[in-house]
Amino acid sequence: MKKKLYQTYRSMTRWVKRQIRNPRKRLVLEAVAVAAIIIAIISLVTSGKKVNTEGIKEGVSYIKSLEKKDTSEIEQEIKEIKRAERKAALESGEINVWAQFNDSVILGDSRAVGFEVFDCVDDSRVFADAGATIRKIPEYIDGIKAVNPSSIILCFGINDMNIGFWKTCEEYITEYDQMIQQLQEALPDATVYVNSIIPAT
Template sequence: MRRKLKLKPKVKRAGIIFLAVIVVLSGFLIYRVWNHNATLAQGLDYIQEQENKKVKELSSSLKDKKNAEMESAIESGQVDVFALFDDAVIFGDSRVMGFSVYHFFPESHVLASSGATIKDISNWVNQAQSMNPSLIFFSYGVNDMGLGLDSEGGYDTLYQSQIEQVVKVCPDATIVVNSIISATPAAIEKSPRWDKVDEYNKKIKAMCEKNDWIYVDNSEICQNGNADIYQADGVHFLQPFYTTWAENMIMTVRKQ
């Protein structure tokens, strides 16, 4: 009968220590490999992020350059700004009617009437649907302020609900909303109902931001009512202003 060999205590300890060293080394190697892979992944993510950033910056730079060239071409008369509205319609009041009265837009593209308010948008929904334009502009305000439409649940809420009727039938169109263009100080003095332009415009802008619609700020081109663009009543516009207004609208859209 063979006798079982008994390991000496020193041999057992050496074996345990050896195994422990192997475990520690294996853990260390696994950690180094994992850490290397994690660092490599972070590095690749950073490189990709920088590449995406460069592409965006380049795209933005090219867009800015093209817009500057377009703006220059419009100002020099090389490009007819109104030709850029071929696939557009504009909703509005008597101010907007000037686009067709002065023959800048075809009458069918101007969905407006004298004395109109945002409540009249629904009257033109079917026509907008039949035309199915890629750009839809809105410009109201002077009559809305006169009727105090802000008291009916909030001007922005009412305006939004009206525009949504158009969005429903023209879901692919880009929606562009003009700020209210101020009347002259003299006109406001005669009729204080027009002195709430800033208040209404804040709500229009917030509405656009909420719905991802484009907001056109017209305060600079009208100089808050002090520009030489008004007819004798201080509310309606002279013919040359429509070109300036159209340029402001279309360049605002292009810069988005």
């Protein structure tokens, strides 16, 4: 009797191994196993046994609360977290200085183009053209809004000085202020940094 049971067990084991070795049959076995698990779960839920739904209710409630939240508020929270992480990583030496520009955009002339050409900053964050002046800024606004940076860095001035659009420094400053105002209206949460004009040598 024991011998017969052992032989039956051995033949069943061999059969299962053969099935597992065959990819097509193994797929069928896996499908049957998954179906059995699903049926067991469904029967457990419908059998009248109480299933703890507190965690599910909390999760649904949390998702609904997020739906009501203003996305700009959440974006600002994310930016603050990123800023703190970058500061800590820079102080510990984990990241280099160029990594600090991953939430900034750079606008400007050929000096700014250099940030992209030399792979210092990702090209999606550089809005610049050789020969550009501050009058180019409005053309970049839609692209900058799509990136939604925390910082906007302006590198203009060298071309502006000799192009003849402005008769006095005061006229230039007034127009520059207007351009900065346009940027601030389009991206009120971003900080605008104005680089000084490099002195001629």
